[in-house]
Amino acid sequence: MYGKLPVGKYCAYLRKSRADLEAEGRGEEDTYAKHERILFDLARRLEITITEIYREKAGTSGERISERPEMIRLLSDVEDGVWNGVLAVEVERLARGDTMDQGIVAQAFKYSKTLIVTPMRTYDPLDPNDEEYFEFNLFMARREFKTITRRLQDGRVGSVKEGKYVGNVAPYGYKRVKLPGKGWSLEIHPDQSPIVQLIFSLYTDPDPDRRMGTSRIANYLNEDIKAPTLRNVRWTVATVNGIIRNPVYMGKVKWKSRPLVKSRHGKSRPRMELDKIILEDGLHDSIIDEVTWKRAQEIMASNSHPPAPKGKISNPLAGLVRCGICGGAVVLRPYVNNPDALMCSTARCKNISSYLYLVEEKLLLALRQWLDAYKAHMETETTQTSKTIDIRVNALQEAAKGLQRKLKELREQLSNLDDLLEQKVYTVEKYVSRSSALTDRIQEAEAALMQVQSEIELEVKRSQAKAQTIPQLEHVLEVYPTIQEPAQKNELMKSILENVIYTKEKGGRWSGAQDQFTLQLQPRIPK
Template identity: 60%
Template sequence: MHTLPIGKYAAYLRKSRVDLEAEARGEEDTYKRHKRILQELAKRYGITLDKIYREKPATSGERISERPEMICLLEDVENEQWTGILVVEVERLARGDTMDQGIVANAFKYSNTLIVTPMRVYDPQNPDDEEYFEFGLFMSRREFKTITRRLQSGRVDGVRDGRYVGNTPPYGYQRVKLPGKGWTLEPHPEQAPIVQLIFSLYTDPNPERRMGTARLARKLNAMGVPTARKSRWTVATINGLLRNPVYIGRVRWGARPQVKRRDGKSRPRKPRDQWVEAKGMHTPLIDEDTFALAQTIMEENRHTPLPKGKISNPLAGLIRCDMCGGPMVLRPYGEKNPAAMICPAQDCVNVSSYFHVVEDRLLRSLQEWLKSYKAQWKEKQPKPNRNDQMKWKAHEEMLKSLRKKLTALEAQKNEVHNLLELKVYSIDIYKERSQSLAKQINDTRQAISQTEQEMELEQKRIAARTETIPQVEHVLEAYHKTDDPAKKNALLKSVVEQATYRKEKGGRWNPEAVNQFTLVLYPKLPKRRDRPSHR
């Protein structure tokens, strides 16, 4: 039998999909069995397990990035913390792609860490063991792909047979195990009536009484009805529910497949043209006519999305809701009514206003601020000094001289202490000299502070005169000369940090209420620099 060197050893446990299926059939818990095997293996080699890395049962084994315990293990291995790692089979370490397998292999190789299994001890420095280990990982990956294809094929067959193959039931249903193989759905006693209520309110025969998705979300939240995840209803949640054909007795698979990106994480892809859909075994909650009407209403109210990255709102990213802090967005109403600036948050009661009214208020506010800003700096400096650079240089020299004087005074203060300890100064002389130096130090520090304030004020005045004021004047002049929303947005963002909007009372048809909102403007002010720039 192979003799293991003296050192520190750990074990790694991970359940595979096959293990989970076996446990579902009533077999022994995999972790309990594997832990017993590895403890017996450690006893046979005469070693002690100092730590056991145990993945959560639901953790996927395909990617290292999805296994927290494996990440910790690899970090410890790379730090040469372990002499060897015990595992029931090398396949438990990596079943991912070639990149992940290479990460695992190199971590053990460069740290000279052994891999101990009941069948074999792998020494990464031994070429034969290294080749055998890499071959084992390759075969593991091949087996994993075979199992995945088999499972996907089984799901497709299940959908065609009318079974529900998802792990989480849709809102309004609960999963029920079929007598033979697979699962189906049955109406949830509390959620099913909510689904029917949503469809009935959305497709009311009287178009005037129909509720849109935003109103439905607010109504359900006000009623205290939780979603399937015990969260609040949103427009996206309502839209997904209204589009789901499961409520008319259909089942499908592959409409939004999970796709792995370069970072290794899975994300849903956009709905694809082809997927598997069939009549399900479960009872429908909605009749097909109502479902078809819901799809028609959604299509009629659908807004065609703009191309990615294109700006259609000149105020995009500038106006924020003063009540909830979220961004205000542009809501077009076609040719019926002017576009409006609204807060899209479900529970926010901030009343919307016409876009052109908010835009006009923002520009007038910016113009009024510019007038006040000009007056502010004109009052501080009636006539701009043409020798700004010379004045700045004089301030710098004065500040340099004051700091040098402060350093000398503090040195003298230390020297006074030394002379007192050497008994050169009497206590009376020491007190007199100390008080005199303390006053000089305090006066010098005040002079430094005053000079710095004057320099900062001079810097702001120069920046206002040479940068801020001309820039704002340019924005106000150029804004109305272009029809491109993106250019308008860029102009405003060059001089405006943000603005907050607040309107507590509605009354779109009341001329007096149209302008009754508060808009607080936050212009961009010049940032402090080491020295001013001149034009």
């Protein structure tokens, strides 16, 4: 249903569906090229001009708005009243997610009075009939999406029960091969499978003195035999753990081992218990026998330990100290009969550990020295700095006024283009060219204005922060030694420090080198 559309600003929104991607995979025309042609033909018939295209990246999920960056940008512009109408090949392209997302889309268009233009119909959100028809189409799109998703999931479960491999990437040690009919399976990789066998052999060695943990195995593969990985990166503990846990190596196929769980906090993939996983005999050959695989799971279960309670901090310098040799995190190493120490978390790093209390003492001493130097610097430069800030802020404010005047002129020019198009002074092609150029200049001016305004705010904040720096540092130095709770100490240090670089290349308890380490501080001070 079409009427005369109002002269104004129109854009297009493009998103590929799963069916579009499958069609492209069969060699059909690129979906975006086809949809652009359809929408530009529609715009010419309706005598409107598309001045911007919001194009989702190929493969972007259509289920949630939060997963579609271009849709988020479009809705923001729609809510700001940027567009008179949005063109789409189908109304379902805008929203086929849950009812909450559909409501967000419907409200954004309704409250901004933005039209939705498709080849089949123009939807006016202020027209009750159009609104009802729009919401009905979104509801049907959601039902279709849920039906397709359920069929896909049922198909994957059916394939797993037939012993087929449903993953997109073969696990290390295998190659993914196409079955004669429908589906995929695995074939043993001649170069990688011996590495998998070696990992299980080292981890389950009957002799406890020869048995290796996952950290030692990763180091052995990296340093001693230089075994290649799947993506040509270094072996990690997580990679070795993943191989040991994977039942595919004893000839099984699995599904729902880490299902996608959605909550109001976002998405996660928790690791499921083995009895909750769909586990079937695979069509592929095993690399490891079942006895060895189960023995590996028993060892892993016996070596596991419960995670620390959420929010519990035992290291007062957690998240602050980095290794000066490898750049890794420096973590707490607790001892029973000796003081706790700080050590680099990277395996085989040559940075030597130190007692935590020694690091804290030297850190407080360095902060006192830095505070004295900062006080002296502030006393000599306070007047000069204040004048410099005033001059800079005034200059930035004048620049902001100039940009605001420029923006007003550009927006008036863009508004006049509609009149020229209506009077047929400009052709559609010339209108598109001019409006696109003016839109680019407006966006550049708006970005420049935002940059100038942020610099003004930053200058003011710097001035205020510098005045607060000295009392804040004095407070930390006074209070820190009196606190026992590591979490409170950590919060204090993070309020004044960005990070600390720790380096200690000479060790030895009896050599007198216990405190022979260096600390490089980066205070959280405005520059």
